[in-house]
Amino acid sequence: MLDLFKELWSYFRVRKKYWLAPVIVIMVLFGGLIVLTQGSAVAPFIYTIF
Amino acid sequence: MxxxxxxxxxxxxxxxxxxxxxxxxxxxxxxxxxxxxxxxxxxxxxxxxxxxxxxxxxxxxxxxxxxxxxxxxxxxxxxxxxxxxxxxxxxxxxxxxxxxxxxxxxxxxxxxxxxxxxxxxxxxxxxxxxxHQSHAASAFFPSPFEEAAVLTMDGVGEWATTSLAVGHGHHLDMLKEIHFPHSLGLLYSAFTYYTGFKVNSGEYKVMGLAPYGEPRFSSVIKDNLIDIKPDGSFKLNMDYFDYCTGLRMTNAKFDALFDGPARTPEKMLTQREMDLAASVQDVLEDVVLAMGRSIAKEQNQKNLCLAGGVALNCVANGKLLRDGCFENVWIQPAAxxxxxxxxxxxxxxxxxxxxxxxxxxxxxxxxxxYLGPSYEQADIEQRLSAAGAKFTVLSDEDLTARTASDLADGKGIGWFQGRMEFGPRALGCRSILGDPRSPTMQKLLNLKVKYRESFRPFAPSVLEEKVSEWFEIDCESPYMLLVADVKAEHRTEMTEEEKALFGIEKLNVPRSSIPAITHVDYSARVQTVSKRTNPRYHALISAFEEKTGCPVLVNTSFNVRGEPIVCTPEDAFRCFMGTEIETLVVGNCLMEKDAQDPALKQDYKDAFELD
Structure with a gap:
């Protein structure tokens, strides 16, 4: 998880998309919950999702 | 390294x-x-x-x-x-x-x-x-050009859906991009979905269906769905598409524009779907041509490299080549x-x-x-024996002569040689071959061998040195990614009655001396076969020409509908036993269907999910 935050930080710096930081950080934290509570994550086959 | x-x-x-x-x-x-x-x-x-x-x-x-x-x-x-x-x-x-x-x-x-x-x-x-950097690199670095313009077009990558780069030596500079949701690939996929085919695999079918139709919806598409600028850049009108927010490609407004809902998959094809296919193909070609011309002018390059899923649209590629805005066009085979x-x-x-x-x-x-796995002769024999195959081992010369003779007799041949192809096309190493002169070959291969829709065309393999004698093209097309017309002297003049036929009825009219590979608009997706890269396949076509005077074979991928192309000798034998292929050649082993154990036949038709 620490690696992910490091990579995210360099991504924000390179892309200058700091405004996305709160959105992504909250989502990653919620993602942790999803991982803990859900067995599998299956996505339908549409372009926007991938 | x-x-x-x-x-x-x-x-x-x-x-x-x-x-x-x-x-x-x-x-x-x-x-x-x-x-x-x-x-x-x-x-x-x-x-x-x-x-x-x-x-x-x-x-x-x-x-x-x-x-x-x-x-x-x-x-x-x-x-x-x-x-x-x-x-x-x-x-x-x-x-x-x-x-x-x-x-x-x-x-x-x-x-x-x-x-x-x-x-x-x-x-x-x-x-x-x-x-798109990966696509552009796959198009430029293996190309035969020291410098070239590089155009990549697909559904979507990260943001880019279309990009322009220029390559010099080992440098590749990305210059321009068109971003999601404005995408030529997604426009084509929307029509693939709307005409009842699977997105991401049915696009070939739309391209194959297009010549049966009239592009009567082209102006509707240009007036409502896509705004095309003179330099070929474009913008889609997202009011008609659902893919940004929904789980479908198109929405109710799109249905209303084309007077009806999307076709249900596997339901009968009507003239409407053919006209829709012809229209989106027409629009795609207009955009690709406009982009090509503007890039050639702007970048002052004589060579063009293409990659991305849209670069598999060999009809558009052929038109771009014939337009002459670039002297040379090279397309990555695994586009x-x-x-x-x-x-x-x-x-x-x-x-x-x-x-x-x-x-x-x-x-x-x-x-x-030819970058995939190959099998030594001893290994092939051992694998086929283990699978229960009954085969004869022939010398190179006998194998070529016997296969050419079976082809001339109208048999469908499974041809498995050397290294497997990389990319979606079979190029004579994992192929099903047939006689292009036979008026029934297209139907036979579609319905009894490939178990796929009867409208789908087949491609010709032609000796590289003879290509311009048979097709309106004078450069090599080793990867089956350029479409060219059959030469006028090989075409058959149609009667007035035949000319009046519509849609799928056109399929039954032989239109040339090589009808199995001549599409209804006289076009063919040409593969030129070179002695340098595939000597065995070149020798086979040469032997067929000696027998028949025709240096062309029908070449379709060695698989049935929905199945990946065969990889191993066992895959080839299974496919052979599940279809009506009559002869199978793997390395120097030749197998006849009649000689095989009938107990090994299998119901293959429904073994794979339809594509």
Whole structure:
């Protein structure tokens, strides 16, 4: 998880998309919950999702 | 130095291996797992690439992945935010997979690679290229050009859907991009969906269906769906598409524009679908031509390289070539996402590691795209015996003569030789072959061998040196990615009655002396066969020509509908026993259907999910 935050930080710096930081950080934290509570994550086959 | 390129987790996973910049091997995962468009991590393709080079994974210096997941996630979030609260359902379905897996792609890649070599931290060796950078690298670096303009067009990568680059030596500068949701690939996919075919695999069918129709909806598309600028850049009107926020490609407004809902898959095709296909094809060609002309003028380049899924539209490619805005056009044979594995590796070698590139005397570096596994004769015999096959081993000369003779007798032949092709086309190493002069061959192959829709055309393989005697093209087309018309002298004049036929009825009218490969508009998706890259196939066509005076064969991929192209001799034997192919040739082994144990026949038609 620490690696992910490091990579995210360099991504924000390179892309200058700091405004996305709160959105992504909250989502990653919620993602942790999803991982803990859900067995599998299956996505339908549409372009926007991938 | 060894570099491994990987594409995975979307569709058409693949691996490619370079040794000091030379392409050693490349293969799609689907061929090994037998699951069409397999999106999983390409474990088996990697194993194969390593075995081809005779090395273990610890000898790999860098692993290059073909796209950047964070940028994709950024596109997703920004798209959802800009359409919110519309798209909540799609958002709720997309987020779990991203938050659970895709955001952690680097560690996922590390974990998957560790399955090949435990106790090794791959993080330091991993490189990531942008999706269109990978496509552009796959188009330019193996091309036969010292410098060229590079155009890549597909559905979508991270943000880019179309990009322009210019390559010089080992440099590749990305100059311009068109961003999601404005996408030529997605426009074509929307019509693929609307005409009742599967998105991401049915696009070929739309292209094949187009010549049966009239482009009567072209102006409706141009007036409502796409705004095309004089330089070929474009913008889609998102009021008609659902793919940004919904789970379908098109919406109710799109249905209203074309007076009805999308066709249900497998329902009968009508003239309407044919006209829709002809119209979207017409619009696509207009955009590609406009882009080509403006790039040639603006960049002052005489060579063009193409890649990305849209570059598999060989009809548009043929028109671009004939337009003459570029002297030479080279198209990456694995133009889809599988080729991204190769592009990522080549990009890492030339751009990241700054290694020079040498152009190989007018030839490309793809070696005919024969980059997959091959089998020694002894191994083939052992494998076929184990599968219960009854075969005869013939000398090279006898094998060629016997196969040519069976072809001339109108038999469908399974032809399995040498290294498997990389990319979606079978180019004479994993092919089903037939006599193009037979007026019944197209129907026979479609309905009894391939079990696919009868409207679908077949492609010709022609001796490279004879191509301009039979087709309106005077350059090589080794990868079946250029469409050209059958020469006028080989065409059959149609009667007035025949000319008046509509749609699928046109199929039954022989239109040339090689009707099996002549599409209803006299076009053909030509593959030129070179003695240099495939001597055995060249010898077979030459032997057929000696017998019949015709240096052309029908060449279709060795599979049935929905099945990945065969990879091993066992796959070939299974497909042979499940279809009405009459003769199978694997290496120097020849098998006749009548001689086989009937107990080994199997119901193959429904063995694969329809594509």
């Amino acid at each position: 060894y570099l491994l390129g990987i594409s995975a987790f979307y569709h058409d996973s693949a691996a490619a291996l370079l040794h000091d910049g030379r392409i050693v091997a490349a293969a799609q995962e689907e061929r090994f797992t037998r699951k069409k468009h397999d999106a999983g991590f390409p474990h088996k393709a990697i194993d194969y690439c390593l075995s081809e080079a005779g090395i273990a994974l610890d000898k790999i210096d860098h692993v290059a992945f073909y796209d950047k997941p964070f940028l994709k996630f950024e596109r997703l979030l920004e798209t959802y935010l800009s359409f919110a609260p519309r798209g909540y359902r799609s958002f709720a379905m997309a987020m779990p997979i991203w938050l659970k897996e895709k955001l952690f792609q680097k560690s996922l890649l590390n974990t998957e690679l560790k399955k090949h070599l435990p106790d090794f931290n791959w993080s330091e060796k991993l490189l990531f290229a942008e999706h 889809g996402d599988a080729g991204g594995a190769l592009g990522a590796a080549l990009g890492a070698w030339h751009q990241h590691l700054d290694n020079p590139r040498t152009v190989n005397g007018g030839h490309d570096a793809m070696a005919g795209s």
